[in-house]
Amino acid sequence: MAIVLGPNQFGKAEVRLVHVDRSTPVHRITDLNVSSALRGDFADAHLTGDNAHILTTDAQKNTVYAFARDGVGEIEEFGLRLGRHFADSFPWITGARVEIEQYGWERIEVGGAGHDHAFRRAGAERRTTVVTLEGTTPYVLSGLAGLVVLKSTGSEFSGFPRDRYTTLSETTDRILATEVTARWRLVGVGHDYGKLFASIRTILLETFASLHSLALQQTLYKMGEAVLTAHPEVAEIRMSMPNKHHFLVDLEPYGLDNPNTVFYAADRPYGKIEGTVLRDDAPPAGPAWLTVPGFC
Numbered sequence: 001m002a003i004v005l006g007p008n009q010f011g012k013a014e015v016r017l018v019h020v021d022r023s024t025p026v027h028r029i030t031d032l033n034v035s036s037a038l039r040g041d042f043a044d045a046h047l048t049g050d051n052a053h054i055l056t057t058d059a060q061k062n063t064v065y066a067f068a069r070d071g072v073g074e075i076e077e078f079g080l081r082l083g084r085h086f087a088d089s090f091p092w093i094t095g096a097r098v099e100i101e102q103y104g105w106e107r108i109e110v111g112g113a114g115h116d117h118a119f120r121r122a123g124a125e126r127r128t129t130v131v132t133l134e135g136t137t138p139y140v141l142s143g144l145a146g147l148v149v150l151k152s153t154g155s156e157f158s159g160f161p162r163d164r165y166t167t168l169s170e171t172t173d174r175i176l177a178t179e180v181t182a183r184w185r186l187v188g189v190g191h192d193y194g195k196l197f198a199s200i201r202t203i204l205l206e207t208f209a210s211l212h213s214l215a216l217q218q219t220l221y222k223m224g225e226a227v228l229t230a231h232p233e234v235a236e237i238r239m240s241m242p243n244k245h246h247f248l249v250d251l252e253p254y255g256l257d258n259p260n261t262v263f264y265a266a267d268r269p270y271g272k273i274e275g276t277v278l279r280d281d282a283p284p285a286g287p288a289w290l291t292v293p294g295f296c
């Protein structure tokens, strides 16, 4: 029996970077959370503490800031620039992974017009990417997280089997609410990532809104199916959608009925509905999902 070192990677996690584009008086800000990780031959550092192959996590962080000097652009492009740089930097570095979350900012409206240099955070939603370089081969995931949606009708849930612990009532009219995390795997690189992101986000929202839902599982599948139907450049989409339960409050103790209007919004526990929708002829994912925890 021998004990050996298995797969490993190391990098700087959650480098917070804000870039201000001052090229015109109407400033634009890009607010990112960047995590890098390197893959390759780092056995000596683990086995003997010899750091000759270690491109320090501090240098990785510095690289993120240096590369932002002349602008960031689309997060996928920024991730590819960084990933290619790291994967090219030393012979023993065979790959890199760059994960980026982008926080949205909107202009503060002053007198009916967007302010030049004053912004408000656009909420908890983030645009995301995970770029992986395996040698020189790139793999790109794009996505979003924290997209909280609710529909107040147009959702039912029934027909489930009943065992001795099943107490849930069947319903033909319930609130359906979730917080969408989605990542979609793109075929190749060089896409118009911003346009694609906006289109996919719209498709996800429109499908959630317009589908009469028989289960959150059905809603998830239809959202993914609609994205793949509209975008041949998307090979697969993975989604994680908590079922944010809204329970009808019993008002009878107060001598009142509840005509499906007063709810308790539970924050936990929540159903956790997760799934993948993909083309059966999708090109191989390679390491695209490696170290993406859970479904996405």
Ligand SMILES: O=c1[nH]c(=O)c2[nH]c(=O)[nH]c2[nH]1
Residues within 6 Å of the ligand: 157, 168, 214, 215, 216, 217, 243, 271
């Ligand atoms: O859409 C739903 N899917 C489930 O799997 C489930 N389970 C549950 O209790 N409520 C719901 N709702």
